[in-house]
Amino acid sequence: MKVKTEGLILTEQTIKENDKLVTVLTRKNGIIRCFVKNAKLPKGRLCTATQSLSYSKIMLYSTKDYYIIQEAEPIEIFYNLRLDLEKFALAEYFCEIVINMIPEGVDSEQFLSLILNSLYVLSKGMKPDLMVKAVFEMRFLSLAGYMPNLVCCEKCNCYESDIMHFLYGEGKLICGKCYTGGYDSIALSRGALTAIRTAVFADPKKIFSFSVSNNSLMQFADCAEKYMLLHSERNMNALEFYKMIRTQNNYE
DSSP: OEEEEEEEEEEEEEETTTEEEEEEEESSSBEEEEEETTTTOTTOTTTTTTSTTOEEEEEEEEOSSOEEEEEEEEEEOOGGGGGOHHHHHHHHHHHHHHHHHSOBTSOOHHHHHHHHHHHHHHHHTOSOHHHHHHHHHHHHHIIIIIOOEEEEETTTOOOOOSOEEEETTTTEEEETTTOOSOSOEEEEOHHHHHHHHHHHHSOGGGTTOOOOOHHHHHHHHHHHHHHHHHHHOSOOHHHHHHHHHHHHHHHO
């Protein structure tokens, strides 16, 4: 059976000399793994369209046990990401999250839109890389069923105060007056809280439509990463690589 779809290539693995096995996030079929024949040939028509981070139109041949990509045409290859190792490492981290946390075969329209939007903003340098990372983490977790309760203080229903504590182990807020310690938490300024709420609740097209101070961004990023690691329940190799590259760049 032939299937025509669009998908983002998350990973690629060489099979034999010129063939590949790729992992693809598609709109309706979720994550699928496909064989691509002659994909490693430099002048082959499938070479560019099936490389990692390429968003492509693909024609699949589907059997009971596997998929084969017969035709592919790139829509967006995110070229700028390939010129910056730090950005590329962050993009690979996004892909690792998707592979580890989206079940195969589910409708992935919202997940695909999120990662494509994030990669676009990252590649164009429209927002700080750390902000793109934090927005992606919080929005992804919310879509995956881990939406935190960010409406108000769990105890007194206070919507906002100078300091709100995000209990990332429980996914809820406690205001400064009600907080008594004893939790795995991060103290959030008003700016950091606004950033997290925007990432989680805003219209998909507006999740990056805000600015944040450096101090608030660091709180936001710390909160998002801890919340992601808690719910992913695994070490993220791509995250460690990204942090290593980022540290090296900061020292240069």
